[in-house]
Amino acid sequence: MLGKTAGGIYWMFRLLERNENTARLVEAGFRIALTRSQSPVSEWKSVIKTAGVETYYEIKYGTYDATNVIDFLLRDTSNPSSVMSTIENARTNARMVRTALTTEVWEAVNESWMTLKTLLNRPIQETELPTILGTIRRNCALVRGSMYGTMLRNEIFDFAALGIALERADNTARIINVKYHTFIPSTDFFGSSLDDIHWETILRSVSGYRSFGWANDNEMSASSIAEYLILDPRFPRSLKFCYTTLIQNLDNLSQNCTAGENCQIKANAVFTHLENNSIKSIFKYGLHPFMKDFIKETNELGSQIELDYQFYH
C-alpha cells in the first residue's frame, strides 16, 4: 500500500482515539468538579495538562474554570487536540485514504463528523454536557466497531491498530505522569477521601473504574492502581496491553518485508523493559522518571513507524 495511505490510516485512528480520550478527560474532570466541595481549579489544570495542551490554553485564557476548559477541549479548533479538531482531521484523513476503508468505516466516520459538527456548533450548557460527552464516546465506538467488524485483516488494519495502540499508550502514560504525586504513598493522606477521589478520576479517565474493581477485588491502593494501569496484561488501556498490540501488528507488517525492523526492535525493547519491572521496582526507580522515559520512548517509536513505512516523502 502507499506510504501516504498507511500514514492516513494510522493518523485517522490515532486522532479518533485522541478524540475519545479528550472527551473522557472532560468527563472525569466534570465529575470531580461536581463531587468535590473545594475549588476544582487544580483539577481542571491537570486535565489540560494531561491533554498536553497547556501552552495553547494559557495563551488563550489566564485562568482555569470549567466553562473555558470545556469549551477549549471540546469545541475550540485552535486547540489541535479538541474533539472538534480531532474529528475534523480524522475525517480529512479518512477522505484521503477512502479507497482503503470499507463503506461501513467511511460512513461511520463521516456520520460522526456530521453529528459532532452539529452538536458542537454552539457553546455548551452544563445541563447538556453529559449527553454530549455520551454522543462523542458512542460515535468513536461506532467507528472502531465498524473497523473491527468489517476491515480485512491486512496491513491496512495493522496500521489502524498501531495508531490506536500508540495513542492509547501515550494517553495512559500521560495521565499517570500528570497525577504521579497522588500515587506516592503518603502517611498523611493514605486512604483519605481525597485520595479516593483522585484515584477514581484516574480510573474513570481510562474507562477503567469498573474493570479495576473486578480485577482487584475493589482494593484501591496507589500501587494496585498503578500496577493495573502499567502492567496488567488484561486491561485494554494498560501500557503492557498497548505494547502487546503494537508488537503484534508490527510483526504482521514485517512478514515478508524488512522495512519495519527498526520499530520492531524499539517496541520489543520497551515491552521487555515493562516485563522486567514490577510495580515495586518502578516505584523504587521513581514513577515520574519511569513515565517520562516511557513517554519519550513511545514518541520515538511513533516517529520510527512513520520513517520505516515511508508515510512522508
Next chain:
Amino acid sequence: MDIENSFFDEMYTKDGQVRAPYILYNQWLANQDSAKLIKKSREAEAFFRRIGITFNVYGKEMSKERLIPFDLIPRIIANTEWTHLARGIEQRVRAINAFLLDIYGSQEILKAGHIPTELIHQNDAFLGQMIGMKPPGDVFTHIVGTDIVRTGENEFFVLEDNVRTPSGVSYMLENRETMLNMFPELFSQNKVQPVNNYPKMLKESLVSCAPKSCSEKPTIAILTPGIHNSAYFEHSFLADQMGVELVESQDLRVINGHVAMRTTRGYKNIDVLYRRVDDEYLDPLNFRPESMLGIPGIFDVYRAGNITITNAPGTGIADDKAIYSYMPDIIKFYTGETALLQNVKTWRCSEPRALQYVLENLSKLVVKEVHGSGGYGMLVGPAASKKELSAFTSKLKRNPKNYIAQPTLALSTVPIFTKKQLAPRHVDLRPFALVSPKKIKVTPGGLTRVALKAGSLVVNSSQGGGTKDTWVLGE
C-alpha cells in the same frame, strides 16, 4: 404542469400529452403520494451526504463542502434516440483521435488546408513536447465526456468535446444507485440499460492501453491533485471501484526510467496513470517549473514508452473552442463521413466579420472564452444586464481572439420535482465514451445536468445546477 411553449419538453408535448419514453414512468408517478416523494427526496440528500458525494467550489471557503442537488425525476431517452447519439459520439471520438495522431504527427490536415496552421501552432493548447509522440495503442483520449444539448424532437447538438479530464461519471453511477435504492419497482417496470459496469470497462480500457513493455498485469493508479480538488470525490470513487491506488504527485518519483509510487514496502512501478490533473501540472521539468503538483521527469518516462498517461498530454488542442468550429471538417477528413451529430453555429471572434456580427448581436448570443470551462467567464447575452453587455463589449474588442460566440440555444427541458408540482427545467447531457486501441464504448446514458432555477440555461454545478439519473431504454 406549466409548459413553456418556446422550449422542447422531453416528457410532455405542447398539448400536455406524455411522450413515448415516459409513458410507463408517468403512470407510476400518477400513483405516488407527493408527501412520500418529498420524504424520498430528503432521504436522497441525506444519503449523498453520508457517503460524502460532495464537491468543493473554487473561491469558496475550503471547508465548505456542497452537495450537487439530485432531482428524483429521471431523464429518459428512447432507444432509437440513443442509438443515433451513441453512433454520433463514437464517430466524433474516432475522428478526434485520428486528428490528434495527425496533428502531433505529419499534420496532413494542415497541409490539406482544412484548418489554418496558425490556429494550431499559436494555440496554447497545442503541446510542442508531444510532436512526434505516438501513445501506446495510438489512443490519445481514453476517456471522453461529450456535452450534448437537445433543442427539438430530433435535434441534438454537440456543445463541447471534453477530451482532457472530463468529470461527472461518479454522479452518473451514484445517481443510478440512489434511484435503485429508492424506487426499485421502477426498474422492474422499465427496461433501463445498466451503467454500473463503467468502472470495470474503464479498467479494461486502461489495461488495453498499457505500454507494450509492461508485464501481463499492468499496475494502474489515479493521480489526483488532492482532497481539496473539486472532483476529489470522483477520483477516490473511481480508484475504489477499480481497486487501484489513488496517488498524489508527492507519492510519485521517477526511478530508473519508471514512474514509481512510494509504498510501505518501497517504490513500486506504475504502468498506466489515469491522471486527473491538467497537462501543465504534470511535469515541472518539462512544463511549469513553479508547479508543486507535478512529477519531475514523468514526461521523459512517457516519451521512452515506459508509462501510459491517460488522457494523453496535449489532447486539449482537440476540444479547444476555436477548433470546435472545424469539427465537421475534421470528421469528414478522417472518417470520410458526414458528421452524424450537429455542431452549434460558432462565430470565431478572431475573424473581423464574425467579431462585428457578435458585437452587433451580443444580447442574443452566448460568448465563451476559448480556453474556459465550468461556466466561468462566459456571457449569456439574453440574461445579461446592459452594464454586463457593455463590459463584455470592451473585453471582446480588447482581445477578440480569446472568444467565440454561439447562438443562445433553446435547450430542452425535463420536469424537476418541486414541493408544489413538476416544473420544467433546462438540461444538457454528458455521455461518457471509453477508447481502447480496437474499440470505442459509449456507456448508455451519462450525466444529465439540470439548471434548477426557472428559466436558467446554465447547468454547471459550480453555478447552481443539479443532476438527474439518465435512463436509456432497452429495445
